[in-house]
Amino acid sequence: MSADLPDELQDVEVSSPSDEETRDPETERAGGDGEPDEVEQFVVFRVGDRRLAMNVDAVKNIVKVGELTRVPRAANAIDGIMDLRGEITAIIDARSHFPTRVDEPPENDQRIIVFDMPQDRQSAGIRVDTVDGVELFPLKYVTPSEDATDEAADHPLVAGLLHRVENGERTEPVGLVDVEGVIEASGPTQ
Numbered sequence: 001m002s003a004d005l006p007d008e009l010q011d012v013e014v015s016s017p018s019d020e021e022t023r024d025p026e027t028e029r030a031g032g033d034g035e036p037d038e039v040e041q042f043v044v045f046r047v048g049d050r051r052l053a054m055n056v057d058a059v060k061n062i063v064k065v066g067e068l069t070r071v072p073r074a075a076n077a078i079d080g081i082m083d084l085r086g087e088i089t090a091i092i093d094a095r096s097h098f099p100t101r102v103d104e105p106p107e108n109d110q111r112i113i114v115f116d117m118p119q120d121r122q123s124a125g126i127r128v129d130t131v132d133g134v135e136l137f138p139l140k141y142v143t144p145s146e147d148a149t150d151e152a153a154d155h156p157l158v159a160g161l162l163h164r165v166e167n168g169e170r171t172e173p174v175g176l177v178d179v180e181g182v183i184e185a186s187g188p189t190q
Contacts, residue, residue: 040056060114138165157182
């Protein structure tokens with residue numbers, strides 16, 4: 001999927017960072033070249049009180065939660081399956097991987113983020129509490145989890161942390177989800 005969002009992404013707004021958000025004071029002090037920072041789009045969502053994201057290229061679409069059919073003997077992380085436009089899609093419960101004490105929101109607020117899977121693989125998606133939107137993050141503020149010192153990166157399915165700079169301060173980190181890791185940790189989806 002390209003960085004341009006398809007019409008299938010429902011209820012998602014793209015926000016562009018302001019000059020203040022993408023400006024790096026250290027580069028400016030060092031006589032930066034004035035070139036804009038390279039940014040990437042991420043779908044930002046919530047599971048309980050945890051803010052997480054995945055690269056927009058990993059997302060096929062975002063849909064409202066519909067009728068799920070439970071599959072006998074499926075892994076605990078699999079909520080069930082859904083028919084999405086004629087394609088049977090395994091739905092993963094994000095709370096099984098990112099436990100929280102926060103109550104689950106009403107089903108109207110929840111969304112399913114459908115992964116952009118290769119044609120030869122079972123279609124899969126993850127049910128999340130809410131989708132905040134699509135946000136741009138400067139690539140220079142993407143920190144791999146092994147290099148991060150924040151506790152938000154201390155999770156086996158968080159591949160890194162995303163930040164922005166607003167008013168000269170780094171924003172609260174957003175955990176970058178390892179999509180392949182979530183699929184593997186959920187058990188067989190076929």
